[in-house]
Amino acid sequence: MSQLPIIYVIGSLDVGGAERHLTQIIPRLDRARWKPVVCCLTARGKLADGLEAAGFEVIVCPAARRSGGASRIRSLVRLVETVFWLSRVMRRFRPAIAHFFLPGAYILGAPASILARVPVRIMSRRSLNNYQRNMRFSSAIEGGLHRYMTAILGNSNSVVRQLRDDENVRADRLGLIYNGIDFASYQKSSTVRQGVRASLKIDRGALVFIMVANLIPYKGHQDLLVAFSMARAHLPTGWRLLMVGRDDGIGTTLREQAANLNINDNVLFLGSRSDVPDLLCGADVSVLSSHEEGFSNAVLESMAAGLPVIATDVGGNPEANINGETGFIVPPRDPEAMSEAILLLSADEALRGSMGTRAADRAEKNFSLDACVSRYEDLYRSLLEGKLPGEIPSIRLSK
Numbered sequence: 001m002s003q004l005p006i007i008y009v010i011g012s013l014d015v016g017g018a019e020r021h022l023t024q025i026i027p028r029l030d031r032a033r034w035k036p037v038v039c040c041l042t043a044r045g046k047l048a049d050g051l052e053a054a055g056f057e058v059i060v061c062p063a064a065r066r067s068g069g070a071s072r073i074r075s076l077v078r079l080v081e082t083v084f085w086l087s088r089v090m091r092r093f094r095p096a097i098a099h100f101f102l103p104g105a106y107i108l109g110a111p112a113s114i115l116a117r118v119p120v121r122i123m124s125r126r127s128l129n130n131y132q133r134n135m136r137f138s139s140a141i142e143g144g145l146h147r148y149m150t151a152i153l154g155n156s157n158s159v160v161r162q163l164r165d166d167e168n169v170r171a172d173r174l175g176l177i178y179n180g181i182d183f184a185s186y187q188k189s190s191t192v193r194q195g196v197r198a199s200l201k202i203d204r205g206a207l208v209f210i211m212v213a214n215l216i217p218y219k220g221h222q223d224l225l226v227a228f229s230m231a232r233a234h235l236p237t238g239w240r241l242l243m244v245g246r247d248d249g250i251g252t253t254l255r256e257q258a259a260n261l262n263i264n265d266n267v268l269f270l271g272s273r274s275d276v277p278d279l280l281c282g283a284d285v286s287v288l289s290s291h292e293e294g295f296s297n298a299v300l301e302s303m304a305a306g307l308p309v310i311a312t313d314v315g316g317n318p319e320a321n322i323n324g325e326t327g328f329i330v331p332p333r334d335p336e337a338m339s340e341a342i343l344l345l346s347a348d349e350a351l352r353g354s355m356g357t358r359a360a361d362r363a364e365k366n367f368s369l370d371a372c373v374s375r376y377e378d379l380y381r382s383l384l385e386g387k388l389p390g391e392i393p394s395i396r397l398s399k
Contacts, residue, residue, distance in 0.1 A: 003035035005095040006380070007118075009086065009109035010038065011102055013045030013058065015246060015272045016214060017297040018101050018126050021179055023047045027054050028373045034380070037093055040064070041082055041108060046272075061085055083112050090116035097122065097380055103131060103138060110145045120383045124153045127294035128162055128315055130218075143167055151379065151389045153177055156295035156316025160397060172390035174397055175379060178316075179295050180372025183364045186304035188281035196282030200268060206238040207346055210283035210307075212276055212298040213290065214245040220289035220312065220332065221254050227289070227338035229261035235346055239266055241287075244279055246272040280305035284352060285345050290314055291332050303363040308355035310341045320367065326359035 008026070013019050026036045038051060038058045048058045062085065063078045086109060090098065097120040098113040100106040106123050113121050123146075132139040146152060146169050153175045154160035160176050163169045194204060202208060209228075213219040221243065228241060241263075243254070251269065258264040273279060280286070286302030286309045293315030300320055302309050309327035311317040323329040328344070330337040345352050378394045390396055 003031070004033060004097070004384070005035045005037060005093045006097045006099060007090055007093060007095040007113075008036060008038045009098065009100045009105040009112075010040060011104050012040050012043035013038065013047040013051070014043065015046055015274075017179075018124075019045065019047050021126075021297060022101055023051055024180070024182065024369060025373055025376060026051060026056055028369065030377060037095070039086060039089060039109075041086070041105060046274075059089060079108065082108050083115070086112035087115040090118055096120060096384060100124065102126065103135065103142065106145065107138065107141050110148060114148055120150045120380075121148060122151045122153065122379070122383070123149050124155070125159050125163060125294065126155050128159060128292050129166065130292045146173075149173065150383055151175055153379075153389075153395070154294070155179055156293075156319055158315050158319070159294050171397065172388045175389035175392065175395035176397055177372060177375045177379070177395055178319075178367055179297050179300055180369035181297075181300045181304045181363055181367050182369045183304050186277045186280060186301060186306075188278060188305070192278055193281045196278050200240075200242075200270075200282070202240050202282070203238050206240055207236050207285075208240045208242065208283045209285045209287055209342070210242040210244065210279060210302070211287045211289070212244045212280075212301065213288065214272075215243070215247045215250050215254060217250060218291045219245075220291050221250070222257060223333055223335050224287060224289040224338065225254065225257050225261055225263065225267070226335040227342060228266070229263055230335060230339040231342045231346070232263055232266075234343055239346070241267045242279060242283060243267060243269045244271075244273050244276060276301065277305065280307060283307060285310065285342075286327075287338070287342070288312065288317070289332075289338060290317075293317055295320065300363055300367050303359035303367075306356040306360040308345055308352050308359060310338065310345070312338075320362075321359070322362070325355065326362055327355055 040060045042064045044060045061082050063081045098118040099122040100109040101124050152169050152173055160174055258267045286307040288311040290312050295316035299311055309321045311321050312332040313329045314332050318329045321327045328341040330341050375394045382392045
């Protein structure tokens with residue numbers, strides 16, 4: 001059997017939820033059947049090295065490497081150049097499938113795939129469509145492209161329902177594939193735990209919280225800092241909050257806020273890290289204060305590491321983290337509710353342990369990476385056989 005090319009289109013392979021998801025899935029696909037190629041439209045990104053080392057091709061759009069002004073005319077020219085460059089790449093590889101991750105890749109990649117006459121076209125939506133409010137014409141463009149897709153995927157029931165009810169995507173074209181976690185990567189020893197703490201100069205017995213999210217306004221870091229300032233008087237001496245994630249422009253503001261709230265000695269901004277499983281092992285509680293989500297990898301990773309999770313009630317968070325069982329679900333933009341959950345877990349070591357154990361069990365049983373990869377394989381194989389997502393049991397929506 002000859003390999004069938006699949007072209008994946010994404011903005012870049014910088015560290016982020018969708019990017020890490022893609023770079024975990026691709027190496028686990030059946031290499032005898034599929035030949036994945038990744039096209040990055042805006043930058044190469046740190047995660048590209050790992051894919052290439054594993055033998056997969058990563059191609060970066062030449063327009064992404066050119067410097068110059070950002071006038072409207074120049075930007076429009078680059079967008080057009082990107083579409084035609086991508087269509088040429090597709091004609092060269094003649095992929096059986098084109099798969100688009102994230103809005104920008106969809107808006108540019110879908111027209112290129114239509115021009116190149118790629119037989120199967122898939123869009124993966126990995127968040128609620130709130131982003132469309134800040135992207136002019138995005139809603140209209142994506143709505144127009146939906147009709148040309150063979151399949152449109154969501155990574156949570158919340159995302160899929162929104163596609164169906166708000167964007168009028170046909171139910172038989174919709175599918176659900178949850179994110180998957182390589183569970184074994186998050187099972188660490190006490191030696192790793194103490195090593196992480198020593199490297200960060202944190203006491204062995206300190207209570208440590210962690211949030212893994214790039215520093216982006218919608219992740220709600222400011223709400224979280226307020227919540228910790230409200231809880232500070234009742235937290236044990238020496239507590240720490242690890243902020244893990246790339247600074248996308250608000251890092252200075254967050255550091256100033258922490259100083260103004262008198263918690264700057266307790267908050268460590270660690271930036272983008274490649275050792276997230278180790279950092280999770282060094283923590284006691286995971287927090288996620290997002291205003292919007294699709295289906296959070298950070299929540300799943302924290303659960304796989306055996307941490308109780310406090311997450312906001314957005315997107316697929318409550319589908320993964322069961323309120324009162326594996327952690328707590330609190331309203332978004334509500335520092336007081338977040339603070340109350342923080343105090344509940346900070347005061348009860350036994351509760352942290354029992355919730356963390358249930359979290360790890362749930363992650364292993366319901367959100368394994370193997371199951372996720374198997375669903376992608378089912379999807380690709382079935383679509384090439386002429387089936388629609390509604391006819392594929394492993395990804396079909398429940399009634």
